Amino acid sequence: MRHPLYTRMYTQAALSRHVNDRVSVEALLTSHTALRTPLKVLLDDGIRAGILRTLEEKEVV
Amino acid sequence: MAKKLDKLTPEQEARLVEYREEWLRIGTSTEPADRASAEEAMTAMYATIGQPAPAFAWVPSPKAAQCYIALCQAQEKLPAVSLKGALEKVSAGTGIVSGAPQDVLRVLAGDLGETVNSIVHEELKGLPAWPWHWGAQEGYWIGFYSFCETLPMEKPYDPEMSRRLKLHAQYARAAGWCWAYEGLAIISDRPAEIHMVENPRRPGTLHLHNPEGPAVRYRDGWTVYAVDGVRVPAHVVEHPELLTVEAVLGEQNAEVARVMRQQMGDRFFEQMQARARPIHKDTDGAGQYRELVEVDWPLADSTDNVARWMRVSCPSTGRVYYLGVPPRVKTCPEAAAWIAGFDKAPRELAFAKET
Numbered sequence: 001m002r003h004p005l006y007t008r009m010y011t012q013a014a015l016s017r018h019v020n021d022r023v024s025v026e027a028l029l030t031s032h033t034a035l036r037t038p039l040k041v042l043l044d045d046g047i048r049a050g051i052l053r054t055l056e057e058k059e060v061v
Numbered sequence: 062m063a064k065k066l067d068k069l070t071p072e073q074e075a076r077l078v079e080y081r082e083e084w085l086r087i088g089t090s091t092e093p094a095d096r097a098s099a100e101e102a103m104t105a106m107y108a109t110i111g112q113p114a115p116a117f118a119w120v121p122s123p124k125a126a127q128c129y130i131a132l133c134q135a136q137e138k139l140p141a142v143s144l145k146g147a148l149e150k151v152s153a154g155t156g157i158v159s160g161a162p163q164d165v166l167r168v169l170a171g172d173l174g175e176t177v178n179s180i181v182h183e184e185l186k187g188l189p190a191w192p193w194h195w196g197a198q199e200g201y202w203i204g205f206y207s208f209c210e211t212l213p214m215e216k217p218y219d220p221e222m223s224r225r226l227k228l229h230a231q232y233a234r235a236a237g238w239c240w241a242y243e244g245l246a247i248i249s250d251r252p253a254e255i256h257m258v259e260n261p262r263r264p265g266t267l268h269l270h271n272p273e274g275p276a277v278r279y280r281d282g283w284t285v286y287a288v289d290g291v292r293v294p295a296h297v298v299e300h301p302e303l304l305t306v307e308a309v310l311g312e313q314n315a316e317v318a319r320v321m322r323q324q325m326g327d328r329f330f331e332q333m334q335a336r337a338r339p340i341h342k343d344t345d346g347a348g349q350y351r352e353l354v355e356v357d358w359p360l361a362d363s364t365d366n367v368a369r370w371m372r373v374s375c376p377s378t379g380r381v382y383y384l385g386v387p388p389r390v391k392t393c394p395e396a397a398a399w400i401a402g403f404d405k406a407p408r409e410l411a412f413a414k415e416t
Binding site: 008011014018019021023027030031032036037038042044048050053054055 | 069078080081089193194195200208215218225265269
């Protein structure tokens with residue numbers, strides 16, 4: 001089964017190529033600084049990673 | 062080569078802020094999941110890969126999802142027990158939605174016997190099954206590409222990619238993590254609480270922070286603790302009165318040790334100052350004061366029954382750290398060298414410059 005993870009990664013890669021080919025480095029940098037990076041720091045590096053690391057702890061239920 | 066969009070206009074830059082705020086709100090939403098919308102989006106994603114609509118098992122937290130997955134894995138090891146029957150039971154059961162993970166496990170394992178129960182416990186000691194969608198926490202890339210779609214690029218997104226992006230956005234707006242299997246999608250609800258503050262080390266960004274309770278709490282009671290963006294064990298937050306100097310100095314993770322010390326407050330310094338003997342002090346290459354101290358510590362891995370730490374402070378944040386070094390270390394430069402991985406006698410060390 002080609003599971004949904006495949007479609008997610010494929011979608012991200014395709015969109016990344018599209019944007020990188022059509023938006024200048026300066027505009028991308030502005031966009032990353034104001035939009036993508038703050039969200040990534042909190043949502044991905046912070047909340048998602050924090051939940052996952054806690055989940056990985058060897059807890060005896 | 063296509064002509065590139067050169068620079069964002071003030072209107073587009075203003076829209077960046079709107080998208081950031083919107084996806085920050087979505088990514089930190091503590092509303093109960095919108096099940097209908099999540100199932101619709103996930104079904105469409107399954108259809109995209111040629112799969113029929115899956116059955117949906119809703120669980121209150123990622124921990125509950127792990128219990129559910131562990132149970133299914135355990136059943137594969139016990140072919141006498143029907144996986145299908147158990148899945149139907151779990152999918153239709155109310156315990157999986159309303160109970161704590163332990164309760165969920167008890168309800169499920171109670172039906173299947175102690176043998177399964179013990180296997181499930183073993184499964185839970187391993188690494189968790191990897192979710193296939195992070196739900197609301199995927200907002201950083203979904204929000205970014207959704208914004209980019211509004212830019213007047215020379216060529217718009219491929220319609221199929223645009224459709225898929227909207228499906229991911231729909232799912233991220235609606236629910237938490239998803240473990241997608243053939244014919245079965247296990248979806249976690251969103252947290253009931255998320256506590257965060259601005260990160261002083263990265264202005265303009267937020268990080269998890271709650272020194273008085275869980276930083277993240279799900280509706281089944283499963284929690285994640287974090288202070289200053291550093292994930293810590295629950296007792297550091299819930300029972301700081303039980304923390305000791307020994308526990309702080311024995312902690313391997315310097316950031317966790319700093320939070321532990323912070324949670325102890327003045328009690329840490331009182332305990333430490335009463336016990337620490339200065340061995341050496343100087344300033345490092347950046348002009349930061351540092352001090353090598355020694356504490357009697359019978360439990361230390363040392364024939365001298367002492368342990369040594371170097372007290373340093375971060376020049377950018379001012380945070381104080383105690384870094385453990387071997388008792389044979391006698392000076393601050395030697396301690397710094399040992400921490401950096403140079404394990405030599407002091408006379409063999411000749412620093413041109415410390416940075």
